[in-house]
Amino acid sequence: MHSPSAEHRALQRTYGDLDFITLARDRGALPTLFVDLGYTPDAEFNTLHGHQRLYFWDSANQRQVDVFVDTLRMSHTLDLRQRLHVERRTIPLADLLLTKLQIYEINEKDIRDIIALLRDHPLGSGDEETINVDRLLAILTADWGFYRTTVKNIALVREALSEDGLAEEPDIVGRLDELERAVEAAPKTRAWKLRALIGDRKPWYELPEEVRRD
Structure with a gap:
């Protein structure tokens, strides 16, 4: 909806699920609502995790739906309660980017989305x-773990970019440089600094449970 570059030959990918x-x-x-739309709820998963996440399956189209409640909790936690009404159809661009940057075990599809x-x-x-750089900094200067994963993913x-032949595109490289400079230069919270002292000696991420149908 936001990025025509998702149709670029080097960035195209399949979409196997819908996230809300x-x-x-x-x-x-x-x-x-989802039952009326033809989806089957995962009763066991929704009973256990429904306070923060719901799962539905569309057998006819082999399509799954994940619904997050208030926050996206994956490798890191992203509170979106105050961000849901900024855009009409999606969460704001900065938050879309953060949902990708927070993935510890990032894959090729997520990297393509970041590039797009x-x-x-x-x-x-x-x-x-x-x-919105202010939104990015609000997250990355308060949560060292989120920052650490973001640096790795950048x-x-x-x-x-080098492998896909996009490394010469100045907009992408320049924006990565700009983001890194802004994050490194911004003041960090006390909690960020204390967690940074521990560093990689303690895991700074979660490995979220993946729900898939065979």
Whole structure:
């Protein structure tokens, strides 16, 4: 919806699932909604995890739906409660980028999504077709673990740019450079600094449970 570059020959990929997020106050209506749309709820998963995540399956189209409640909890936690009404159809670009940068075990598809977002959108202030640097910094200067995974993933994006023949595109490389400079220069919270002292000696990420149908 935001990035025409997703159709670039080096960035095209398949989409096997749909991800949504809702507020906790609205989650009670979702099971009925998705059943009416032809989806089957995963009763066991939803009973165990429904306070933070719901799962539905469309057998006819071999398509799955994940619904996150209030926050996206994967390798890291991203609170989206105040961000759901900024954009009409998706979460804001900065948050879309953060959902990819937070993945510890990042894969090629997620890297392609990062490149597409950076290819099509400048970094700046505000959220309208702009990757809001203030939002990125609010997360990455308060949570060392999120920052650590982001730095690792930026390095992997740079490697992928070389492999895909996109390394010469100044917008993408320049925006990666700009993001890194902004994060490194920004003041960090006390909690960030204390966790940084521990560093890699303690895991800084979670390995989320993946729900898949055979």
